[in-house]
Amino acid sequence: MAELVGLTGNDAGAEALKDVNPDVVAVFPITPQTELMHKFSAYANDGVVETELIPVESEHSAQSACFGSAAAGARTATATSSQGLALMSEICYITASTRLPVVMPVVNRALSGPINIHCDHSDSMALRDAGWIQIFSENAQEVYDNTIQAFRIGEREDVLLPVMVCLDGFILSHTMEPVELLGPEAAQKFVGEYHPAFSLLDTDNPISIGPLHLTDYYFECKRQEVAAMENARHAVADVGREYGELTGRNYGIFEKYKLDDADVAIIALGSTCGTAKVAADQAREKGIKAGVLKLRMFRPFPGDEIAEIVNAVGTVAVMDRSISFGLRGGPLFNEVRSFVNGGCPQLVNYVYGLGGRDINATEIESIFAELVRIKKSGDTGELYRYIGLRE
Amino acid sequence: MAVSLKKMSKNPELLAAGHRSCGGCAAPAILRQTLHVAGPNTVIGFATGCMEVATTIYPYTAWKVPYVHCAFENSASTISGVEAAYRALKRRGRIPEDKKMNFIAFGGDGGTYDIGFQALSGALERGHNMLYICYDNNAYMNTGIQRSSVTPRGAATNTSPAGSVIRGKQQARKDLTACMVAHNIPYVAQASVSNHMDFMKKVGKALDIDGPAFINIMQPCYRGWRHKPEDSIEVARVGVETRYWPLFEVENGRWKVNYKPKEVVPVEEWFKLQGRFKHLLAEDKEGVIQWHQEQIEHAWSQLLKREAESKEEGQKEAE
Numbered sequence: 001m002a003e004l005v006g007l008t009g010n011d012a013g014a015e016a017l018k019d020v021n022p023d024v025v026a027v028f029p030i031t032p033q034t035e036l037m038h039k040f041s042a043y044a045n046d047g048v049v050e051t052e053l054i055p056v057e058s059e060h061s062a063q064s065a066c067f068g069s070a071a072a073g074a075r076t077a078t079a080t081s082s083q084g085l086a087l088m089s090e091i092c093y094i095t096a097s098t099r100l101p102v103v104m105p106v107v108n109r110a111l112s113g114p115i116n117i118h119c120d121h122s123d124s125m126a127l128r129d130a131g132w133i134q135i136f137s138e139n140a141q142e143v144y145d146n147t148i149q150a151f152r153i154g155e156r157e158d159v160l161l162p163v164m165v166c167l168d169g170f171i172l173s174h175t176m177e178p179v180e181l182l183g184p185e186a187a188q189k190f191v192g193e194y195h196p197a198f199s200l201l202d203t204d205n206p207i208s209i210g211p212l213h214l215t216d217y218y219f220e221c222k223r224q225e226v227a228a229m230e231n232a233r234h235a236v237a238d239v240g241r242e243y244g245e246l247t248g249r250n251y252g253i254f255e256k257y258k259l260d261d262a263d264v265a266i267i268a269l270g271s272t273c274g275t276a277k278v279a280a281d282q283a284r285e286k287g288i289k290a291g292v293l294k295l296r297m298f299r300p301f302p303g304d305e306i307a308e309i310v311n312a313v314g315t316v317a318v319m320d321r322s323i324s325f326g327l328r329g330g331p332l333f334n335e336v337r338s339f340v341n342g343g344c345p346q347l348v349n350y351v352y353g354l355g356g357r358d359i360n361a362t363e364i365e366s367i368f369a370e371l372v373r374i375k376k377s378g379d380t381g382e383l384y385r386y387i388g389l390r391e
Numbered sequence: 392m393a394v395s396l397k398k399m400s401k402n403p404e405l406l407a408a409g410h411r412s413c414g415g416c417a418a419p420a421i422l423r424q425t426l427h428v429a430g431p432n433t434v435i436g437f438a439t440g441c442m443e444v445a446t447t448i449y450p451y452t453a454w455k456v457p458y459v460h461c462a463f464e465n466s467a468s469t470i471s472g473v474e475a476a477y478r479a480l481k482r483r484g485r486i487p488e489d490k491k492m493n494f495i496a497f498g499g500d501g502g503t504y505d506i507g508f509q510a511l512s513g514a515l516e517r518g519h520n521m522l523y524i525c526y527d528n529n530a531y532m533n534t535g536i537q538r539s540s541v542t543p544r545g546a547a548t549n550t551s552p553a554g555s556v557i558r559g560k561q562q563a564r565k566d567l568t569a570c571m572v573a574h575n576i577p578y579v580a581q582a583s584v585s586n587h588m589d590f591m592k593k594v595g596k597a598l599d600i601d602g603p604a605f606i607n608i609m610q611p612c613y614r615g616w617r618h619k620p621e622d623s624i625e626v627a628r629v630g631v632e633t634r635y636w637p638l639f640e641v642e643n644g645r646w647k648v649n650y651k652p653k654e655v656v657p658v659e660e661w662f663k664l665q666g667r668f669k670h671l672l673a674e675d676k677e678g679v680i681q682w683h684q685e686q687i688e689h690a691w692s693q694l695l696k697r698e699a700e701s702k703e704e705g706q707k708e709a710e
Contacts, residue, residue, distance in 0.1 A: 023479040024472065052479035054471060057513030061468035064510065067461050068436070068472025074479055076472075094461055200434050200457040200473055201486060210437075210460035211447035 007179040009172030012140040013105040014039035016147030019187035023074035026054045026062040030084040031117045032169040033107040063088035070100035073199030082109035085123045096131025101154030102162040109169040110355045118356020119169040122322040133163040134299040136269040140177040143167045151191045152239045158231040168271040229300045253302045255294040262291030264371035268319035279364035290368040303339035311343030315375040321353045328384045352387045392595035399427045410453040412445040415620025417584045417610045428594040433493040436470035438502030439463040441533040464506040467514035470496035474519045494521040500541045501531040515574045515603045522597045522604045528612035536615040540565040545679040546667045553670035571605040578604035580640035585627035609636045617666020632656040634691045645701040658683045
């Protein structure tokens with residue numbers, strides 16, 4: 001019987017890192033990620049892990065040190081939030097293009113300005129084209145499980161990409177839930193040893209990392225990154241399946257909640273999916289056949305698979321916890337829409353929860369009710385909407 | 392680490408010929424001399440800049456040792472990550488216990504004094520066993536000669552041109568070497584590409600020391616300094632003779648001046664070799680040249696004072 005303990009999302013991230021016992025971890029504080037690294041630093045300084053900590057002076061240096069460490073062949077991790085992710089964003093692109101599988105929990109927090117410390121997805125969304133795999137978590141258990149799986153996914157030879165494990169700031173990072181842990185032995189057995197093909201420390205086979213690519217090679221380099229991201233689709237699914245065989249907790253590219261007979265559905269990321277499941281149950285009690293598509297893998301984006309579901313359900317609301325100025329609709333909505341147009345579903349977008357604004361089951365139930373109205377009337381009305389906003 | 396030219400002459404070159412630096416560029420000499428001292432068990436980190444561009448254009452590389460470039464401002468933090476990985480993997484038995492390695496980060500003055508200053512400061516404070524070498528050519532040369540915080544007052548660059556109203560850079564230069572000394576790291580030195588034995592000895596010392604070390608080496612860039620390509624080493628030599636760029640080292644807090652010119656060369660003579668000061672030599676209403684001379688005299692006397700104090704401390708300790 002696996003160990004079951006009460007952990008916050010931050011604790012769960014720290015436990016996962018502890019159980020994997022990476023070679024190198026770069027540490028820098030930012031709310032709400034800070035406690036994840038408090039806990040991990042304590043494990044390092046108590047000798048529970050053998051990890052070399054690099055207590056850097058900024059997130060820019062955190063990602064740079066991770067870049068150097070991973071290029072030297074070490075299994076490497078860090079964690080960040082919001083402004084920290086924005087500051088290191090320059091290097092995040094380089095980590096990905098250099099094909100270094102760094103693992104990074106991102107405790108989602110709104111980007112300034114105005115400054116805010118609470119949850120939305122504007123930070124990781126800003127890096128959706130940086131070449132990182134992005135996996136979202138619904139609860140603390142998923143934070144733990146996703147973080148462990150992230151090493152396997154990123155380090156797979158046909159992938160070799162860095163992985164963000166996204167968890168909602170405060171909502172998950174600071175909320176305690178029961179979490180089942182693998183423990184170090186099983187976790188390390190699952191992730192396996194990391195022996196990359198290339199290392200800066202291999203002086204018998206010296207390599208140059210990060211050379212200038214001009215007009216003759218840059219394009220091909222980016223094309224290879226695309227191929228790696230395509231392979232990541234399978235890696236996320238394969239590793240999730242294997243993890244399910246080990247733990248009984250199966251992970252796919254998304255989770256379908258009561259979608260098989262659904263007339264209406266919402267698509268969301270992160271902790272909101274838990275709320276949405278409750279709202280779907282409540283709506284069903286009132287006779288609305290409601291379902292939820294919980295998207296776990298945002299990068300690579302499983303557009304075709306989503307489109308199949310959206311077209312089958314027919315009337316769907318996409319929930320965006322971030323905003324894309326000047327583009328009508330949030331990023332998730334527009335990406336979903338770009339895949340489903342052929343099926344002509346009724347698709348609306350709700351931007352919600354910016355800067356940590358709460359969203360509750362009653363509000364999501366009202367969305368289901370609105371989707372029923374759209375379905376019946378055939379009139380989608382305004383596609384781009386807000387919920388929980390004073391106007 | 393003893394530096395022997397005779398031995399070095401038999402060592403293989405670890406920086407291949409055929410890199411693409413300008414003819415007359417003095418910077419590759421710094422790289423070759425460093426590698427001769429450091430040897431093959433060395434990882435080189437580079438900030439974006441001239442030498443990065445000139446030595447690694449994919450699919451070619453001039454480096455016969457492991458080399459890593461990430462971005463402009465993070466050469467120090469990148470190499471700190473490599474060094475941390477070395478420690479971690481050694482602890483786990485994946486690197487032989489007796490394998491000693493050198494970790495050397497390079498940056499130009501733009502990448503070190505300015506945009507990379509924070510990353511450098513952080514890496515030194517963390518105590519990584521690494522050497523950072525700044526090849527200081529007094530401006531952002533790779534992007535086409537823009538002022539940096541070490542560009543001398545009065546010098547013309549493309550962002551501090553000798554205009555009809557504002558004539559060259561208006562500000563005094565930042566003293567980065569002093570900033571590095573203030574980090575209380577075991578070894579800090581100033582060197583010049585004109586004094587190769589002095590520089591290589593310093594590299595040897597820096598690599599022998601356990602902990603972070605920093606060397607600031609002056610490297611004239613004929614494109615930016617506006618002198619003849621074949622005069623790069625001579626211009627550096629005269630710069631040392633004027634004491635504009637003294638050669639010294641600070642080892643565990645003790646200052647030592649490595650070269651004391653017998654005859655003082657006025658700074659104006661150095662300026663005369665360089666087109667970037669041409670406008671000042673033609674007309675200097677603000678007395679910038681005189682100001683430089685005063686700065687040099689002041690800094691030199693401070694340097695000698697520190698050396699004397701260090702000597703005294705050493706003697707007291709010996710007693």
